[in-house]
Amino acid sequence: MRVLQLVDSLDVGGTERVAVNIANALSTKIETSFLCATRSEGMLKQSLNAGVGYLFLNKKSTFDISAVKNLKHYIEQNNINILHAHSSSFFLAVLVKLRYSKVKIIWHDHYGNSAFLNNRKSKVLKLASYFFEHVLCVNQTLKDWAISNLHCKHVNFIPNFAVSVLNKPETQLKGIEGKRLVHLANLRPQKDHETLLEAFAILVKSNTDWTLHCVGKDFNDDYSRQIKQQITALKLEKHVFLYGSKPDIAHILKQSTIGVLSSKSEGLPLALLEYGLANLPCVATNVGDCKKVISSQTEGFLVEKQNSYVLAEAITKLIKNKDLQETIAKHLYKKVTQSFSEEAIINKLLTIYKQYI
Incomplete structure (x- = not known):
């Protein structure tokens, strides 16, 4: 079995980390595992195992014929059976299949705005789905949508899994040890940094000696500027720190005390699983499949989205009770390692792959 993960970039984001995690995990399970970054490289490139075959296409446009030819040649040359396309990379996968019909496409839907599927632009996706052998979805809502809207008979829910990648420590968090909140999320509107900042204020x-540490890609766009203006307006410059993308997430989490996730919409967030692996107690909004990870108050607190008061109350409850922090951290770690382990998810994936070999 020879499988290639196809993803737009290797920037630090949920979709990209899942693609890298799968490629790495498969490198010891199948004949050969490959990964192709289509548009850009990024920090996650250094997280790829040595046993993973790697291709960068440097794709310049939607219809980049050179990229299509290069990917087709790579697939033929390496006898790749399955093209596992993540998110918007499905379009390139279909263009390749039109030239090389042997390869089987499995499409992985990571759509983060699953609470707003009515707004999803999906005409091209629906047409492309005629060429999919299988669709994988990161939560049940996306699975239901795929069954109703796509032209593919085989659809499965496959939860994300997290791994602790021990990259070289390089990020030193500001603030006082034991009094740090961490928020792993790119600066995108769906992650709702606004509500988090209001809650922290x-x-x-x-809790004047506590600090908030936001780690995730800064796109330097209107949303980014809005968040920075809000930090200033709330006079939080000495308490809130933005770090941008960082490769040493495990090291960052080791320095943190409580994990938070304030999203308006989610699939099954990788950040929540990473908090669990890092033995962090956490507070998250009740969106997407967060409830599958935090299914009781012994595993963390789930709160209403876009409500700064309930978010602040839940975080404060953890701040004030170290015993509760330890209890939740222990139970969340157990939940993540048992229900969202690499071994369990990869075995499910291999069962699906084997249908198309």
Whole structure:
């Protein structure tokens, strides 16, 4: 079995990390595992195992004929059976299949705005789905949508899994040890940094030595500028720190005390699984499949989205109770390692792959 993960970039993001995690995990399970970054490289390139075959296409446009030819040649040359396309890379996968019908396409839907599927632009995706052998979805909502809207008979829910990647430590968090909140999320509107900042402004009044550490890609766009202006307006410059993308996530989490996730919409967030692996207690909004990870109050707190008061209250409850922090961290770690382990998810994936060999 020879499988290639196809992904737009290797920037630090949920979709990209899942693609890398799968490629790495498969490198010891199948004959050969490959990964292709189509548009850009990024920090995650250094996380690829040596046993993973790697191709960068440097694709310049939607209809980049050179990229199509190069990928087709690579697939033929390496006798690749399955093209596992993540998110928007499905389009390139279909263009390749039109030239090389032997390869089987499995499409992985990571759509983060699953709470707003009515707004999804999907005409091209629906046409492309005639060429998919199988669709994998990161939550049940996306699975239901795929069954109703796509032209593919085989659809499965495959949860994300997290791994602790021990890259060289390089990021030193500011603030006081034991009093740091961490938020792993790119600066995108769906991650709702606004509500998190409002909540932090409330709780820091009575917890003045606590700090908030936001780690994720800064796109330097309107949303980014809005968040930075909000930090200034709330006079949080000495308490809130933006780090951008970082490769040493495990090291960052080791320095943190409580994990938070304030999203308006999610699939099954990798950040939540990473908090669990890092033995962090956490507070998250009740969106997407967060409830599959935090299914009881012994595993963390789930709160209403876009409500800064309930978010602040839940975080404060953890801040005030170290025993509760330890209890939740222990139970969440157990949940993540048992239900969202690499071994369990990869075995499910291999069962699906084997249908098309």
